[in-house]
Structure formats: structure tokens, C-alpha cells
Amino acid sequence: MAEDLSITTSTDKKEQYQSLLPQIEGLLYGENDLVANLANICAALKEQFKWFWVGFYLVKDGELVLAPFQGPVACTRIAKGRGVCGAAWEQAKTLIVPDVDAFPGHIACSSLSRSEIVIPLFRNNQVIGVLDVDSEDLAKFDETDAEYLEKVIKLLNFNE
Numbered sequence: 329m330a331e332d333l334s335i336t337t338s339t340d341k342k343e344q345y346q347s348l349l350p351q352i353e354g355l356l357y358g359e360n361d362l363v364a365n366l367a368n369i370c371a372a373l374k375e376q377f378k379w380f381w382v383g384f385y386l387v388k389d390g391e392l393v394l395a396p397f398q399g400p401v402a403c404t405r406i407a408k409g410r411g412v413c414g415a416a417w418e419q420a421k422t423l424i425v426p427d428v429d430a431f432p433g434h435i436a437c438s439s440l441s442r443s444e445i446v447i448p449l450f451r452n453n454q455v456i457g458v459l460d461v462d463s464e465d466l467a468k469f470d471e472t473d474a475e476y477l478e479k480v481i482k483l484l485n486f487n488e
Contacts, residue, residue, distance in 0.1 A: 333375055345476035348376050353483050362484075367396035369480060373461070374398035380441060380464045384449075385413055386457035392417060395457065403437040411435035416446035417455050422474045426467040438462070445469035447477045451486040 336347040355368045366384045373382045383397025385406060392406040392413055403411075409418040411434055416423045425444045428434045441462040449457040459481060463469065 333372055335376055341472050342476075344376055345472070345479075348372060349476065349479060349483075352480055356483055363396060365484060369459075369484075370396050370398045373480070379461050379468075381438070381460070381462040383460055384457055385460060386449075387417070387455065392458060399462070400438055400440075403435055406435065412444050412446050413458050413460050416448050416458050420448055420450075420455050422447045422478060424469050424471075424474060426469075428462075440464050442466045443468045445473055445477065447474070447481055449481055449484070449486060456486065 333351055334347065336344050338344055338347070352369060352372050355372065356365050359365055370382045370384070373379065379399075381397065381399030381402065383399065383402060384395040385392035386395045387393075390408070392408075394402055394404045406414045408414050412423055412425050412428065412431055413435075415433075423446045425431045425434075428436075428441055428444050441464065443463045443466050445461050447459045448455045449459065459477060461469070461473075461477070
């Protein structure tokens with residue numbers, strides 16, 4: 329298992345993801361513990377992209393509950409349909425929010441967060457959690473982020 333990441337200094341987002349994906353795959357290889365894998369994914373993404381907050385919420389007893397993350401303290405529980413995370417869970421799709429202040433019902437865990445992307449995690453066609461990424465910059469995330477973060481989630485092999 330690789331314990332160090334090779335952080336690319338390329339300014340091309342696609343190149344950064346293409347460099348990071350196989351490294352994340354190496355971190356996950358042979359490890360079956362979900363918490364360990366989620367923690368390493370958060371750390372790898374935070375190291376490469378320097379985003380404000382990167383973390384997971386997992387569905388437990390009808391709520392999203394905070395799981396491994398990197399960044400400042402966060403909201404612990406989120407109801408289905410509430411905020412960007414709850415909406416992504418309810419709609420079962422990736423949501424890109426260029427300006428969180430313009431998102432109806434946004435939950436401000438930190439007033440420093442300006443934009444957000446949330447990717448649902450699926451097991452047997454059911455959402456079992458979300459990957460939540462926040463930036464201090466407006467309009468930080470786009471379809472490239474959605475494409476590659478969805479690829480990162482697929483490395484977890486929830487359906488196997």
C-alpha cells in the first residue's frame with residue numbers, strides 16, 4: 329500500500345484527477361474497512377485539491393450522519409431533503425451548487441463555504457451516503473469534478 333501521495337502541481341483539473349485516481353485505488357486495494365477507506369479518500373482529495381472541506385455522510389436511522397472528513401468541524405446530522413447533502417440523497421444524483429447562498433434551504437455548517445458538490449454513494453441502487461466537498465470560492469466545481477468524483481466513489485465497489 330502506498331502511504332505517500334504524489335501531488336501533481338498541474339493547474340489542469342483533469343490531469344490532477346487522472347494522477348490521483350490510481351493512487352486512491354492503491355490506497356483502497358486490499359482494505360475492506362469502510363471507515364479506513366473513506367478517511368483515506370478524504371485525505372487524498374484534500375491534499376491534492378486543498379478544498380475547504382471534504383467528507384462523507386452515511387445514512388443511519390433515516391438521517392445522514394457525519395463520517396470521515398477533512399476540514400473544520402461539521403454538522404453531525406442532516407435530514408433527507410435538507411440542504412445540499414439531503415437534496416442529493418433525496419434526488420439520488422450529484423448536485424453542483426455554484427453559490428450555496430442561492431440554494432434553497434442550504435445548511436451553513438460554516439459561513440466560509442461558498443460552493444459545493446455532493447455525490448451520492450449507492451449500494452444495490454439505494455443511496456447509503458454522500459461525498460460532500462465545499463470550497464471557499466464561488467463556482468469552484470463543474471462537470472469535470474462530478475465525473476471524476478463519481479469515479480472515485482466507484483472505487484469503493486459497494487455493489488460487489
